[in-house]
Amino acid sequence: MRDGIPRRAFGAMTIATGVTMLSVPAAACSVGPDYRVPNTIELVKRADAIVIAEVVGAEPGDGDREPQVVFRPTNRIKGKTLPGDLRLSGVLADDENTVTPSDPYELAAPHPDALTGGCRRYVFEPGSKLILFLDRNGKQFEIATFPSARSLEDVPFSDAPWQTVVTLYVRIAELPERKQCAALREQFKFRRFYSADFRAPIYAKDVERHIADMGEACRD
Helix, strand or coil, X not given: CECCECHHHCECCCECCCCCCCCCCCCCXXXXXXXXXXXXXXXXXXXXXXXXXXXXXXXXXXXXECCEEEEEEEEEEECCCCCCCEEEECEECCCCCXXXXXXXXCCCCCCHHHHCCCCCCCEECCCCEEEEEEEEECCEEEECECCCCCCEEECCCCCCHHHHHXXXXXXXXCCCHHHHHHHHHHHHHHHHHHCCCCCHHHHHHHHHHHHHHCCHHHCC
């Protein structure tokens, strides 16, 4: 368990510098009665690294190993180094496997595929980019996917709202814990009342949700 989130709650994979050992079930998932879907700042705090990665290919299944989608990290949001290629069980979009892009202006609800089947996305568009939350496992990194969480969301353009809020929460999570609530409240006021960005209202709403999640200690 890390940050109150059970390790059993998520699936993972290993990067190309080692042998891929683990695949994520595509058919179904189940969680315990105490499972709570982590919000964005919880995903950020838990991750050892966070990257933007491009879908660059796929590998067929072999025996007990499910088909794998290959992701190539292109930008680092959290962490000291940019990992090599990453693999996650799944398939590329084609005539039989259609993909639904993430809504670029949605910051709370997960991708629709995270609410069905294996509780995460399984079909990916070649060339698309996603934000990936990574765990370190020895010298390797693993993609962490939580059931019904925003752990595999698209970033269709460089200043996409999802990239903006993840980067913001990385900066806030680096502050001493006693200062994080104040930073969230400051961001809410700025986005709500002063920012000229047309997306400011959705940023303010997301920050407000996180303030509420942190309880009484994070309210004025």
